[in-house]
Amino acid sequence: MLNNSMRCAGIIATGSYMPETIVTNADLEKLVDTNEEWIISRTGIEQRRISDENTATSDIATKAAQNALSKAGLKAEDIDLIMVATVTPDMAFPSTACIVQKNLGAVNAAAFDLEAACSGFIYGITIAEQFIKTGFYKNILVIGAETLSKITDYTDRNTCVLFGDGAGAAIISEVEAGYGILSTYIGARGEDGNLLIQPAGGSRLPASQKTLDERQHFIKMDGSEVFKFAIKIMGEAAEKALASCGLTKEDIDYLIPHQANTRIIESATKRLKISPEKVYVNVNKYGNMSAASIAVALDEASDKGMLKDGDVVVLVGFGGGLTWGATVLKWKNYGR
Ligand code: ACO
Numbered sequence: 001m002l003n004n005s006m007r008c009a010g011i012i013a014t015g016s017y018m019p020e021t022i023v024t025n026a027d028l029e030k031l032v033d034t035n036e037e038w039i040i041s042r043t044g045i046e047q048r049r050i051s052d053e054n055t056a057t058s059d060i061a062t063k064a065a066q067n068a069l070s071k072a073g074l075k076a077e078d079i080d081l082i083m084v085a086t087v088t089p090d091m092a093f094p095s096t097a098c099i100v101q102k103n104l105g106a107v108n109a110a111a112f113d114l115e116a117a118c119s120g121f122i123y124g125i126t127i128a129e130q131f132i133k134t135g136f137y138k139n140i141l142v143i144g145a146e147t148l149s150k151i152t153d154y155t156d157r158n159t160c161v162l163f164g165d166g167a168g169a170a171i172i173s174e175v176e177a178g179y180g181i182l183s184t185y186i187g188a189r190g191e192d193g194n195l196l197i198q199p200a201g202g203s204r205l206p207a208s209q210k211t212l213d214e215r216q217h218f219i220k221m222d223g224s225e226v227f228k229f230a231i232k233i234m235g236e237a238a239e240k241a242l243a244s245c246g247l248t249k250e251d252i253d254y255l256i257p258h259q260a261n262t263r264i265i266e267s268a269t270k271r272l273k274i275s276p277e278k279v280y281v282n283v284n285k286y287g288n289m290s291a292a293s294i295a296v297a298l299d300e301a302s303d304k305g306m307l308k309d310g311d312v313v314v315l316v317g318f319g320g321g322l323t324w325g326a327t328v329l330k331w332k333n334y335g336r
Helices: 025-029 034-044 057-072 096-104 119-135 190-193 210-212 223-244 262-271 291-304
Strands: 006-018 022-024 048-051 079-084 111-115 141-148 165-175 180-188 254-257 312-319 325-328
Touching: 006 057, 006 119, 006 291, 006 325, 022 025, 025 034, 034 079, 034 262, 048 165, 057 079, 057 096, 057 165, 057 291, 079 096, 079 119, 079 210, 096 111, 096 141, 111 119, 119 141, 119 165, 119 180, 119 210, 119 291, 119 312, 119 325, 165 291, 190 223, 190 312, 223 262, 223 325, 254 262, 254 291, 291 312
Parallel strands: 006 180, 079 111, 079 141, 254 312
Antiparallel strands: 006 165, 022 048, 141 165, 180 325, 312 325
């Protein structure tokens, strides 16, 4: 229950980092039976970034976090909590968030990973808001970071064209009343979890020669079912988050959707009846970076000066789990 003495939480800075190596559709044509025309027409993806074999998720997460800290004018010691949303942690434990804490020297921060696949960044914002509203913490770092190339099967044309690596970060702190997070909404439907899954490597199917031979450590996806779910849930989640802060789709100034596929984004745009100029799209450059996608898109849109003070900005995503979420922000460019 919202209490009048509660503080307002908002994003005071964002950051991102992308690995340098670019993999084009032509590169993938050499690996699997696919072609540029199919990939562009079905997904809108032209290229994606891939990390090298010595780079783990914590490495790119740290760089995205450093970028956000420098834009916020904060020191690592000012951070009270670090959350890393990822499906590609460096290892099962220690958490990637603890590794990032060490890398940053954020000695005053608690740290944990959260796993909600592509919705992870919105889940992270939602958790961060609770801590800031109550005054429990002052500055929280929410990072969405993935090295999906490490769990992508480059012999499976159904999935290998879709994914890329990258990291985005946001710092959530107290902001003045009327700005920041107006509402946030998250949901899940575990019964459809098998539609998007990395079957082996956990306690259900521990790593063995058999799981390796069966390629069970890679992403498996029922693309058309995930597609149908995504089209429905993107609009629904955005409308639900808007309704809970008394707004409607007509109030949206900027939509930053999860970047999985241009056709999914177009369908959400249509359902929300907003013009395409109000929607940020970068899936063509990076592919689907799961938990990093929305964070990187938000950072790019903010850096390009597309988000104006007072804009109603809606973040919306869906992903494995199945999970989904939407956040409504009254944007302000702090420190710009
Ligand atoms: N190149 C050429 N042909 C291909 C390729 C490819 N890379 N991949 C699949 N095909 C073929 C299929 O084999 C199929 O052939 P068939 O008809 O002979 O069997 C044909 O193309 C059509 O396949 P569809 O599945 O109908 O294609 P669709 O239009 O649905 O597009 C896609 C496939 C792009 C995967 C789409 O379903 C999609 O984007 N789904 C959502 C994926 C997603 O967003 N996942 C997000 C969550 S990720 C996360 O949480 C980590």
